[in-house]
Amino acid sequence: MGDTVAEAAEKISVSERTAYRWLQEKRVKQAIREGRQLGIRLALSANADVATFAMRTLKEIIVDESVAAGTRVRASLGVLQLASQADSDDVREDVEEIKEELRKFHDEERTF
Numbered sequence: 001m002g003d004t005v006a007e008a009a010e011k012i013s014v015s016e017r018t019a020y021r022w023l024q025e026k027r028v029k030q031a032i033r034e035g036r037q038l039g040i041r042l043a044l045s046a047n048a049d050v051a052t053f054a055m056r057t058l059k060e061i062i063v064d065e066s067v068a069a070g071t072r073v074r075a076s077l078g079v080l081q082l083a084s085q086a087d088s089d090d091v092r093e094d095v096e097e098i099k100e101e102l103r104k105f106h107d108e109e110r111t112f
Contacts, residue, residue, distance in 0.1 A: 055079065059098045076102065 003011070009019035022028050061067050061075040079098050 051082070055082065055095065055098065059101060062098060063101045063104075 005019050005023070006016045009016045012019075014022075023032075058075045058079050062072050062079070064072070067075075079095060082095070
């Protein structure tokens with residue numbers, strides 16, 4: 001992992017041009033995407049407790065009105081990014097809790 005296209009091509013004894021052509025094929029793109037998703041799932045499951053703690057920390061930042069709005073937005077974006085990559089039930093539950101807190105927070109802001 002982390003090889004350039006040229007290095008990867010050399011390792012499997014094909015030309016760099018062939019490797020680039022393969023990278024444009026739908027099935028290769030799908031395999032790469034699946035490999036990345038698997039890597040993310042494995043990393044999250046291996047560190048589920050850390051990921052859960054991170055999600056809870058982000059949740060606290062998001063709903064804390066004393067925290068600067070820009071920081072809350074960045075925390076929200078971090079949660080959304082994690083949610084789009086994660087496949088862990090624990091993380092999903094945390095994301096749902098954070099979404100609910102965000103809804104409540106935005107509803108409260110509209111009432112003022």
